[in-house]
Amino acid sequence: MAQYHQFDAIVVGAGGAGLMAALYASRSVNTAVISKLYPTRSHTGAAQGGISAALGNLEPDKWEWHAYDTVKGSDFLADQDAVDILCREAIDAVIDLEHMGLPFDRTPDGKISQRRFGGHTNNETKKPVMRACHAADRTGHMILQTLYQQCIKNNVKFFDEFQVIDVLVENNVCNGVVAVCLATGETHVFQAKATMIATGGFGKMWRISSNAHSLTGDLPAALLRRGLPLQDMEFYQFHPTGIYKMGILLSEAARGEGAVFINNKGERFMERYAPTMKDLASRDVCSRSIYQEVRAGNGIDGKDYVYLEFRPEVVNRYFQADGNPRRVDAAYMEKRLPDIIDFVRVYMGIDPITQPVPIQPTAHYAMGGIPTDLDTRVLADEKGTIVEGLYAAGEVACVSVHGANRLGTNSLVDLVVYGKRGGIRMAEYAKQASLRPVKQDAHKMGEAVLSAIRDNPGRERPSSLRRDLQTLMDQDVGVFRTGAGLEDAIDRIKALQERYKDIHIDDKGLQFNTDLMEAWELGCLLDLAEVTAFSALSRTESRGAHYREDFPNRDDQNFLKHSVVWKNGGLRVAYKPVRLGRYAPTERKY
Amino acid sequence: MTTMNPSAPRPARPIPQGRNRFERAMWLFMRFSGLALLFLALSHFGFQHIIVGTHQLTSEDTIVRWGLAGESITLAQLFWRLYYGVMVLLAMLHGLNGLRQVAYDYLKNKVVYNVFMAAAAALILAATALGVIALIVGVNASGAAEALAR
Amino acid sequence: MIKVHLKIKRFNPEKDKKPWWGEYDVEVEPTDRVLDALHEVKWNIDGTLALRRSCAHGVCGSDAMRINGRNRLACHRLIRDEIQNGQITIEPLLGLRVIKDLIVDMEPFFAHYRSIMPYLVNDTDPGPRERLQSPEDRARFDDTTKCILCAACTTSCPSFWARGEYVGPAAIVQAHRFIFDSRDQGAAERLEVLGDSNGVWRCRTVFNCTEACPRGIEVTKAIGEVKQAIASGKVR
Amino acid sequence: MSALISTVRASLTYRGREGHWLWLLHRVSGLGVLLFLILHVIGMSSAFVSLEIHDRLLEMYKTPPFAIGELALAFGLIFHAVNGTRIAILELKPELWQKQQLATRLAIVIVALLAAPTIIIMALGSINAFFGPGAGH
Numbered sequence A: 001m002a003q004y005h006q007f008d009a010i011v012v013g014a015g016g017a018g019l020m021a022a023l024y025a026s027r028s029v030n031t032a033v034i035s036k037l038y039p040t041r042s043h044t045g046a047a048q049g050g051i052s053a054a055l056g057n058l059e060p061d062k063w064e065w066h067a068y069d070t071v072k073g074s075d076f077l078a079d080q081d082a083v084d085i086l087c088r089e090a091i092d093a094v095i096d097l098e099h100m101g102l103p104f105d106r107t108p109d110g111k112i113s114q115r116r117f118g119g120h121t122n123n124e125t126k127k128p129v130m131r132a133c134h135a136a137d138r139t140g141h142m143i144l145q146t147l148y149q150q151c152i153k154n155n156v157k158f159f160d161e162f163q164v165i166d167v168l169v170e171n172n173v174c175n176g177v178v179a180v181c182l183a184t185g186e187t188h189v190f191q192a193k194a195t196m197i198a199t200g201g202f203g204k205m206w207r208i209s210s211n212a213h214s215l216t217g218d219l220p221a222a223l224l225r226r227g228l229p230l231q232d233m234e235f236y237q238f239h240p241t242g243i244y245k246m247g248i249l250l251s252e253a254a255r256g257e258g259a260v261f262i263n264n265k266g267e268r269f270m271e272r273y274a275p276t277m278k279d280l281a282s283r284d285v286c287s288r289s290i291y292q293e294v295r296a297g298n299g300i301d302g303k304d305y306v307y308l309e310f311r312p313e314v315v316n317r318y319f320q321a322d323g324n325p326r327r328v329d330a331a332y333m334e335k336r337l338p339d340i341i342d343f344v345r346v347y348m349g350i351d352p353i354t355q356p357v358p359i360q361p362t363a364h365y366a367m368g369g370i371p372t373d374l375d376t377r378v379l380a381d382e383k384g385t386i387v388e389g390l391y392a393a394g395e396v397a398c399v400s401v402h403g404a405n406r407l408g409t410n411s412l413v414d415l416v417v418y419g420k421r422g423g424i425r426m427a428e429y430a431k432q433a434s435l436r437p438v439k440q441d442a443h444k445m446g447e448a449v450l451s452a453i454r455d456n457p458g459r460e461r462p463s464s465l466r467r468d469l470q471t472l473m474d475q476d477v478g479v480f481r482t483g484a485g486l487e488d489a490i491d492r493i494k495a496l497q498e499r500y501k502d503i504h505i506d507d508k509g510l511q512f513n514t515d516l517m518e519a520w521e522l523g524c525l526l527d528l529a530e531v532t533a534f535s536a537l538s539r540t541e542s543r544g545a546h547y548r549e550d551f552p553n554r555d556d557q558n559f560l561k562h563s564v565v566w567k568n569g570g571l572r573v574a575y576k577p578v579r580l581g582r583y584a585p586t587e588r589k590y
Numbered sequence B: 001m002t003t004m005n006p007s008a009p010r011p012a013r014p015i016p017q018g019r020n021r022f023e024r025a026m027w028l029f030m031r032f033s034g035l036a037l038l039f040l041a042l043s044h045f046g047f048q049h050i051i052v053g054t055h056q057l058t059s060e061d062t063i064v065r066w067g068l069a070g071e072s073i074t075l076a077q078l079f080w081r082l083y084y085g086v087m088v089l090l091a092m093l094h095g096l097n098g099l100r101q102v103a104y105d106y107l108k109n110k111v112v113y114n115v116f117m118a119a120a121a122a123l124i125l126a127a128t129a130l131g132v133i134a135l136i137v138g139v140n141a142s143g144a145a146e147a148l149a150r
Numbered sequence C: 001m002i003k004v005h006l007k008i009k010r011f012n013p014e015k016d017k018k019p020w021w022g023e024y025d026v027e028v029e030p031t032d033r034v035l036d037a038l039h040e041v042k043w044n045i046d047g048t049l050a051l052r053r054s055c056a057h058g059v060c061g062s063d064a065m066r067i068n069g070r071n072r073l074a075c076h077r078l079i080r081d082e083i084q085n086g087q088i089t090i091e092p093l094l095g096l097r098v099i100k101d102l103i104v105d106m107e108p109f110f111a112h113y114r115s116i117m118p119y120l121v122n123d124t125d126p127g128p129r130e131r132l133q134s135p136e137d138r139a140r141f142d143d144t145t146k147c148i149l150c151a152a153c154t155t156s157c158p159s160f161w162a163r164g165e166y167v168g169p170a171a172i173v174q175a176h177r178f179i180f181d182s183r184d185q186g187a188a189e190r191l192e193v194l195g196d197s198n199g200v201w202r203c204r205t206v207f208n209c210t211e212a213c214p215r216g217i218e219v220t221k222a223i224g225e226v227k228q229a230i231a232s233g234k235v236r
Numbered sequence D: 001m002s003a004l005i006s007t008v009r010a011s012l013t014y015r016g017r018e019g020h021w022l023w024l025l026h027r028v029s030g031l032g033v034l035l036f037l038i039l040h041v042i043g044m045s046s047a048f049v050s051l052e053i054h055d056r057l058l059e060m061y062k063t064p065p066f067a068i069g070e071l072a073l074a075f076g077l078i079f080h081a082v083n084g085t086r087i088a089i090l091e092l093k094p095e096l097w098q099k100q101q102l103a104t105r106l107a108i109v110i111v112a113l114l115a116a117p118t119i120i121i122m123a124l125g126s127i128n129a130f131f132g133p134g135a136g137h
C-alpha cells in the first residue's frame, strides 16, 4: 500500500539547485523537498573554488565579459540567451546569498572577496579577472548550508531519505513522483502541480570520479524510461587533477598558485600542449594532454598517472623559467590550499610540500542532462514541446549554459540562478494550475522494478557489474573516444544490461535496504552509460570535453547543434540548433 | 548594518539575561566555590594530614581550635570556626550541586530523580546543619576535663 | 594488499532481537579508506550490511561511526592508520537509536540543530548590495562555519549519552557560527535556548567532541565562548 | 535502568582521550569526596555532643582501613581540585589552550607532583604508627 501526499510544488533533490528552488517556491505555495540524502549531504557541499559573478568588487568587471568567457569555454555550444541570463542574474543571486547569511570571505573594505579562476578574463586586457566569490575553499559547503538554513527558517517541508524511483509523466504532463521511504521501505506517491528535478550529477558510471557514491542519475534514467529524452550527453567533463586511483578532486586553485604537471622524464609537458596558458589551460585540454603523455609512455613508472608538483622549490623554479617574479614558500602554500593539502595528506599519506602528488583525470561534471527551456521547464523533444508541470535545474539539467565544456565556478552559478528561476516559475504555475488526479496504481511501475530486483534469484552480483561498467567507461567513453571504441562500449553495456537481468541481492528486507537501492541505481547508471556512449558515437567531431580521435577537429558546419537522445525501444538521436547571440564561433586557443 | 564601518573594532554586544538563571548561577557557583575550596580544603587537608599527621590527631587539637561550649572564644578560635564554617558550607553546597548534576545524568525517571535528590539533599543539609551547630556551640565541655587530663 | 579482519556490530530490526558481531576478512590496500573495506564487505560478502555514505572524502558527513572505539568518518580514516593486530572494530554511533547496522536515527540530532535557530536573523533592509563585514569580523566565526553536521561530536559526548535532551556540541557549534557573526541579531534568543537546563551548562568540558571532529573544529573552545557570552552577558 | 547501564557502559568503553578519563575520575572523585565529607562532618560535629564520642572517632581514623581510605581521599581531593581548576580555566579562557592535551598533561603532572609526596608522607606516617617504635600503644 502506498501512502499519498499532495503538494503544490515538490522538489526532488536538496543540493544547491533544489534548495534554491524550494526556497523561492515555498514563499508562495505549499512546497516539499524530497531527497535521498539528508540535504546537507548533497554533493554541492563538495564544491571548493568559488561562484562567479561580475560584482567588480576588486577590479572592473562586466557580466557581458563573464558571458563571453562562458561561451568560449563551452566551445560555442552553449545557448547564448541562457548564458546571458546566467551571468546577468549571477550578480543578484550572489548578493541574495550574502543577505541569507552566507559567510563570504571579505575584502579589506568589507565587501565580498573575489579571486581569479581558470578561463575568467577581462575581455579588454585578456588578463585573468577576479570574479570568483568565495568562502575560503568551502564555497559549495557554505552555499549548501546557507540554503538549508533558510529552508529551515521558512519551514520548508522535507522528506529526508526518501528516494524517488519514478516520475509520473504521461502524455507530456507530470503529476508528481513515486518515492521509497528508505527507513521503512514503504512506497509514497507525491502528487503535485509542479515537480522539479534537481538531483545533480551522475559521474558514478566512471570508476575514477570526483562524484559522490550517491550520484547515480536516478531521475534522468526514470525520465528515459518514461519516454523523455536527454540532451548533450556526450559532453562530460574530466577534471585533470583527481587523486590517483581515488578520483578525489584537487581544485584548480592548486595550479592557480603555481603547481605544474610533470611527467616521468621530469618535463613540464603542458608547455608543449598549451604554450600560452600552460598548466592553466582549460580542463578538457589538460586532461587530454595528461593522457597523451601516458600514451607516449611518459606516465610515472609507465602507469596511467603523472605528477602534480606543488613543492615550493619546483614551483619557484618554473616561475623563474617563466620570468615570473613571484615566489612561494611552504607556509604560503599551507595557507592558500589548506583543504587540498589536507586531502593529499589524509588520502595519499604523502606531503605535497615535500613530495610530488600522483594525479590522473577524474570524471567530474555532466554538461548534458534533462533538456529545459529558459524557465527550467522540461522539454519533451528537439522542437521545444513542454512537459507540463515538470521542471529541472542544476547539474542534472541542460539549459544549456555549459555547452561542451563548463568553466570552473559556473556550476554553482547555474544552481542558484536557475534554481531560483525554476522555483519562481513553479510557484507561478502552481498558483493557477489545479491538482491533476493520479491513478490509483501510479506507484505500481516503480514498485514492480524494485520487487523484480528483490525477488530475482539470479547469479550476478551488482558490484561486479558496476565494476565492469566503470572500467569500460574509463577505457572507451573517457577523455579519448573513437568510433570503434564507442560501438564496442555500447555492445558491452548492452551485454551488461542482459547480465543485469540475472542479478541477485542479499537483502530481502524493507528497512534501509541499501542493497536493493544500490542495485536499482546500477540499472540507472547502465541506461545513462548507454545513452552517453551513443550520443558520443553520433557526434563525429571534437568539441570541448568530447574528443574523437577519429574526428579530431571541431565541425561547426555539421555539429553546431545539441543532441537529444531517447531510449525507448531503441536509441534515437535528434538535433536542435544552438541559439547563438553576440558571439560567433571562433577557434578556441589557450 | 550596512552603514557600519567595517574597520572599526566590533564593540561587545550586550545580551539580555535569559529566563533560566539558575543553571548559570550554579555554573558560576561551582567555579567560584571550587576556587575557594582549592585553598580551604587543600590547606585543611595539608594541615591535618601532612603537617600534623592523622596519627598525631587528638581531640585536644579540636578543643584548641574550636574552643569549649559555653566559654568565650579567642580571636584565633573565631577564625577557625569561620574557616571551617565557610568550608563546610561551600563544600556541601558544591557537593550537593555536583550530585544533582550527576543524578540528572543517570536518573532519567523523574520520580526516582526527585526522591533521590530529596533524600540526598536532606542528608547533606542535615550534615551541614550538624557541622554548623557544632561550630557555633563549640566542643561539649562534659568529659573535657578527662580529655585534658590525659 | 593486506588482509583485514573487520568486526562490525550488526543489527537488523526485522530479524534480530539483539545486536551481534559480524566478522569478515577482506583484502584491501593499506592506503584504502575504512569505507572501502566496508564496501568490500557489502559488495562482495554480505549485501545486507547497511551504512550511510556519499562523498567518500570527508565533506558530506554521512558516515560517522565508531571505529576502534572512537567516532570517526569511515571515509576519512585509512586502513593502515586504524588496523590493530590485523583487525578493525566498527560500531554505530552511541547515544542515538540504531535503526539498522551502522545507521542511527539522526532525527533527534537535527531537532537539536533546528532548536538553536540555525539561520541568519536580521530583519533590517540590507539594501541592493551586500552587507559589509570586516575581514576580522568574518574571521571571528570562521572555525565554526566548517561544520558538516556529521554528529561525531555530539555522539562522543558523555552528557549526550546520559541524556539525549542535551542540545549537544554540534548544535552549539552551529549557534556559535551565528552568535559571533557581526551581521546577526538573534544572539539573545539563541542564548536563551543555550542557557537553559539542557544547553551549554551540560557540557563538562570533556573534549571528546573536539577530538572527534573530522573538520578539526575547536568545538570545546566554541562552547566555552558561548558559556562566557551567557555568563558575562556580552558577545565579543 | 537499562538506560543507566548503557550510559555507564558507553562512558567506560568509548576510547576517549585524556579529557574523557579525567572527566570520569573527576566525577568519581567528587562523589567520593562528598561521601567522605558527609561522614566526616557528622563525625566531627559529634564534638558538640560529647567529646568522648569525638575522641573515639578520631581513634578510628588511625586504624588501617581508614589509613588506606585516607590515601584514596588524598588522591581524590588533590585530583579533583587540580582538575576542577583545569576545567574552570579552560572554560574561562578557552583561547589559552590550543590543544587540550597540553592542559590535561599539565594537570596530570601537577596532580602527580602534589599527590605523590602527600601520599608518601601519609603512608610513611601510617607505617610508622602501625609498625614503628611507638606502634601498638
Ligand SMILES: Cc1cc2nc3c(=O)[nH]c(=O)nc-3n(C[C@H](O)[C@H](O)[C@H](O)COP(=O)(O)OP(=O)(O)OC[C@H]3O[C@@H](n4cnc5c(N)ncnc54)[C@H](O)[C@@H]3O)c2cc1C
Residues within 6 Å of the ligand: A012, A013, A014, A015, A016, A017, A018, A034, A035, A036, A037, A038, A039, A041, A042, A043, A044, A045, A046, A047, A048, A049, A050, A051, A140, A162, A163, A164, A165, A198, A199, A200, A201, A210, A211, A212, A214, A218, A219, A249, A364, A365, A393, A394, A395, A396, A408, A409, A410, A411, A412, A413, A415
Ligand atoms: C569535488 C567537486 C568540486 C566542485 N567544485 C566546484 C566549484 O568550485 N565551483 C562550481 O561551480 N562547481 C563545482 N563543482 C560542481 C558542482 O558542485 C555540482 O555540479 C553541483 O553542486 C550540483 O548541484 P545540484 O544541486 O545540481 O545537485 P547535488 O548537490 O548533487 O544534489 C543532488 C540532490 O539530489 C538528491 N537525489 C539524487 N537522486 C535522488 C533520488 N533518486 N531521489 C531523491 N533525491 C535524490 C540528493 O539527495 C541530493 O540532495 C564541483 C563538483 C565536485 C564533485
Ligand code: HEM
Residues within 6 Å of the ligand: B030, B031, B033, B034, B035, B037, B038, B039, B041, B042, B091, B092, B094, B095, B096, B097, B098, B099, B101, B102, C203, C204, C205, D026, D027, D029, D030, D031, D033, D034, D035, D037, D077, D080, D081, D082, D083, D084, D085, D087, D088
Ligand atoms: C578542592 C577544590 C575543588 C575544586 C577546584 C572543585 C571544582 C569543581 C568543578 C569546577 C566542578 C564542575 C565540573 C563540571 O562542571 O564538569 C566540580 C564538580 C564536582 N565537585 Fe568539585 N571542586 C572542589 C572540591 C570538591 C569537594 C570538596 C567536593 C565534595 C564535596 C566536590 C564534589 C564535586 C562533585 C560531586 C562534582 C560533580 C562532578 C560531575 O558533575 O561530574 N568538589 N568541582
Ligand code: SF4
Residues within 6 Å of the ligand: C146, C147, C148, C149, C150, C151, C152, C153, C154, C169, C170, C173, C212, C213, C214, C215, C216, C217, C219
Ligand atoms: S562540529 Fe565537527 S564533529 Fe560536530 S557535527 Fe560539526 S563537523 Fe561533525
Ligand code: F3S
Residues within 6 Å of the ligand: C156, C157, C158, C159, C160, C168, C169, C202, C203, C204, C205, C206, C207, C208, C209, C210, C219, C220, C223
Ligand atoms: S564532549 Fe561533551 S562535555 Fe563538552 S567538551 Fe565536548 S560537549
Ligand code: FES
Residues within 6 Å of the ligand: C052, C053, C054, C055, C056, C057, C058, C059, C060, C061, C062, C063, C064, C073, C074, C075, C076
Ligand atoms: S562519505 Fe561523506 S563524509 Fe564520509
